Amino acid sequence: MNFDLTEEQQILKQSVKRFLEKEIKPCADEYTEKLIPKDMAHDLIKKLIPFGYVVGPFPEEIGGMNMDTISQGILFEELFRVFPGLGGIAFITMDTALTLYEYGTKEQIDRFIPKLLSGDYIGCVAVTEPDIGSNPSEVKTRGILEGENYRVNGQKIWISNGSVSDVCVVLVRTEKDPGKKSVSRLIVERSVSDYSSRDLGKLGLNSWPTSELFFDDTLVPKENLLGDVGEGLKSTLRTFERARCFVALYSIGIAQASVDATIQYVKEREQWGKPIGQHQMIQDMLADMLIELDAAKLLTYRGLYLIGKGARCDTQTSMAKYYATEAAVKITSNAIQIHGGYGLSKEFPIERLFRDARMLTIPDGTSQIQKLIVARNTLGLAAFK
Template identity: 40%
Template sequence: MTMLMTEEQKMATDGLRKVLDNEIEPKLRAHGEGFIPKEMLKGFVKTLTEYGLIKAPFPERWGGLGLDWVTHLLLWEEVGVSSIDLALPILINVSGADLLIRNAPEHIKEKYVPGLLSGDLFIGIGISEPDAGSDVAAARTRAVRDGDDWIINGEKTWISNGEHMDIFICTCKTAEGELTHILVDMTTSGIEVRGIKKMALNGQSTAQVFFGDVRVPVSNTIGELGSGLKNTLVTFERARCHMAAWGYSIARRSMEESIKYSQERFQHGKLIAGHQLIADKIADMATKIDASRLLTLRAATMIDHGIRCDKECAMAKWYSTEMAVKVCRDAVQIHGGNGVTKEYIVERLAREAIIGTIPDGTTEIQKLLIARSLTGIQAFR
């Protein structure tokens, strides 16, 4: 990796690594896997913004640093190596701020984007519903015009940042076949949020959000009427690069832990690193992690050059997240019995890896997208 980094990127990631190792990770370990309360999360996130997180890829006008997506992903990888619970809220703020900067009216950008980049505000993005998962076009949450307001009724689910978010970009059906993004202030009456317990990542929030006659000004409409799906596709490019980085960041941590363990654990009269079947696993991990990162940074470079890259992002997302499942599982194997105990982080990483193959389009959906772009034949409908 070093050969691809500029001096500035190297300094930025080294500085961030230090604060993660010395300050943030010990606090997170002491906290355990339980839900991270909003004020505590905000404290961590605000510290990370001092090292360029959230701000890096955005224009200075909105409180950003005017850097590029590659630099941002290099930084985000470091957070993922320490904690996906912490990296995920950052990913959602980045995706939400990006969507607003590209599509929202000026008064919305001015009101919310600086707070999202500084970590003072949290955002959520809602597409999924109980009956609309991979089939995003099936969303049914309805927004009906009433004078200068929308009245929203329906249910969103799997909303990352759900219990922490101050604002929510809700994908609503505004007419038959017309999906539109509407920004909802979470203090508005008629909204209920319920957290969802998962196999891992319970430090961050994933939630159901219920809307009962929620009144939102029409001026909170993001983009043109009916542009919700089109605008979501561009957001997916950025989000899928992060999901890919989720995969290789936890795989990297699993590999680093495995290398350390294999250099300390003796069996059959030698360090297990000296057993060829263990060496094979380590070599496999290192190669696949680098391949994942290269796929992802290629996509990020295309984004930096303004080139659409749905196919490249889909390749990075499925490959990296599936790779992480295998690498993190191998890390448990290298740790033997210790690998399934709570004493060793590889147990937790193996659970976190399995989740990564689902959000922002499952592995199956990524492959359908790649094949469609190669064959020109639609596999959906």
């Protein structure tokens, strides 16, 4: 087992860190509690692309960088640390492009990938509905084939990037007969097949749009079916493997930011005539934070390594997602405790990091669902279908 970064990966980490601190952090500070406007999101993504954001995993022939999954992890961990909202927009756009690349026809790849990899298009993936969360096989949004188009009717909720998206991969029921189940995916291009959106107010991650999407007799050309009819659920579940690792990275970035701030604070803040970092119970809390963060990183980078190998790794990515997101909640909570009253103040970043971390135990499968996957895969006994 080799835990060392290659020389190239070390250089990437240092150069992207410098770039993000100088070019992206000032904007991050301005947009901690307000949504990143769409035009700004496009501009910032275009600035990130030369480092490998969004384009990293794709082959060079189509504008990618053939980047290994560990390097992709390094890039996103750093961005989530500095500007979680922008990291979310960039990651979901990359994930949309990967989904289209993996399951799309040549024609679909030629039509959509260049727009996503240039930052001209922002992507999103719409599965969740007001009544359907942990069990996507029950989605109610309908996409019924009528001549040359699918007619889409229904509502999606909690869709990351929803309001700023230009293209959306939507999970719909495609069966005509209500007695039969057929869940498929459609590529809905907003300029062609309009859908409306409304942003949701939420506890944290307030610069990142999370939206309701409304499909009201939206006509989607039949050539925009992604994969085969009835294959939508299986392929959606498969893409969760990668997404869960990136949600874990998201938590690690946020937790790292709170650890960095805490280390600085405990050296500067004095009580009883010495830095609080010299009090044993502060060291106890700080040690917990450091150990949990390291364990989260090890699980997550193992998941990324397995994804890079093309191995089936839903057990390992569920472990990473569960552990990293729950650890980030504990780590950012300890950071508040160590900062005392200042940890609760809106004038310090600490309370925001706690609220941001708290958002991530829910998406891409709640902590409970991750545990059920780990136990099911180990026992061969499913507690859910």
